[in-house]
């Protein structure tokens with residue numbers, strides 16, 4: 001398994017290919033539906049430094065607050081395709097180098113990954129308790145008024161395991177599997 | 191039943207459902223792990239899944255951060271008072287959320303406001319069924335949002351699929367739904383199907399199948415045969431865990447039926463993610479017995 005340290009750079013990201021397993025180390029930021037809409041429509045200035053050369057995590061966690069200190073209890077990936085209308089713009093506007101989620105994303109995001117040098121990282125859906133164990137510290141939270149699942153949680157992770165399923169060379173494992181399974185489906189429906 | 195005591199039992203039931211994987215599902219996941227090729231992403235996904243199950247059980251933390259919508263089916267001694275039970279369910283839900291057994295998961299669709307306590311319009315919506323027994327049976331399931339999104343309802347005939355108003359049409363609809371879902375519902379899923387009913391009850395019967403044990407046998411011979419055939423053929427699709435590709439796309443297919451109107455033929459499909467969380471509590475007198 002390769003280790004990927006964050007913040008990263010374009011060259012490192014371009015060296016990754018679909019099927020690669022990586023362990024993420026450094027700071028990542030959660031963002032899901034409300035946060036994506038907010039980033040694209042309001043273009044907040046304070047979020048950019050957090051995301052530049054770093055990675056967005058599609059996740060709506062369960063977080064505990066113990067005497068003023070936040071701790072991730074449960075933090076698995078959420079379905080990424082909902083952010084398809086926004087993600088390409090987010091990659092462009094914020095200089096994001098990767099997106100973690102589940103289920104993969106569409107052609108617009110794949111194109112942006114190729115153009116700007118970013119990857120899609122698949123985490124194991126449903127493995128929330130285990131993933132939370134890789135989260136060493138919650139550094140801060142922004143826009144908590146969006147609700148716990150929708151806020152921007154800034155987290156330091158150690159060896160967060162992911163699989164590259166969309167790379168910066170225009171390849172998507174999701175496209176490949178869909179094509180293959182479509183062939184099987186067509187033969188079964190005959 | 192003493193409402194305070196019931197509330198405590200219900201919190202324990204929610205804890206169990208959110209944090210403890212039923213043994214039949216765990217066994218099927220283990221079989222999936224052994225079936226996938228060494229070094230594959232599919233095997234890696236199963237490994238992470240097995241580790242998560244152990245960890246959640248040991249530490250009593252939710253298996254998934256999406257603790258879903260709580261689907262309740264409650265069997266009660268005919269003639270019992272239900273309003274106090276309903277309010278105990280509400281209070282238990284609020285307290286279980288505070289204890290982090292549940293994520294704040296109810297959102298006003300118009301204002302976007304999340305009250306943070308898992309209550310709201312239509313939430314919770316327990317189904318009550320009277321029976322002749324003296325005991326109470328509470329069945330609870332956590333139905334996640336990701337897999338809910340890949341559920342589907344087909345209206346037969348369907349020209350695109352060449353699906354008629356018969357079991358072959360049902361077969362085609364289910365295969366198509368599993369294909370459309372790819373890995374997005376956290377495959378491998380348990381495919382729960384309701385044939386017939388109307389748009390509303392069709393989905394109710396589909397979701398009721400989620401409470402069935404994976405290794406049970408459908409008493410209806412025709413449906414039992416179709417379940418087996420669909421299980422085999424869905425797994426031929428090769429979508430695999432998380433959609434990484436692999437031999438395990440579904441863990442099971444379960445089918446129920448309701449009588450339909452002459453003019454309609456619905457096939458309602460509830461996709462349950464691998465994290466098939468359910469638990470049962472039987473109350474006799476003051477004693478509660480839990481299982482899943």
Ligand code: SF4
Pocket residue numbers: 076077078125126127254255256257258333334335336337338374375376463464465
């Ligand atoms: S679909 Fe995936 S993310 Fe959603 S509840 Fe199920 S396991 Fe969790």
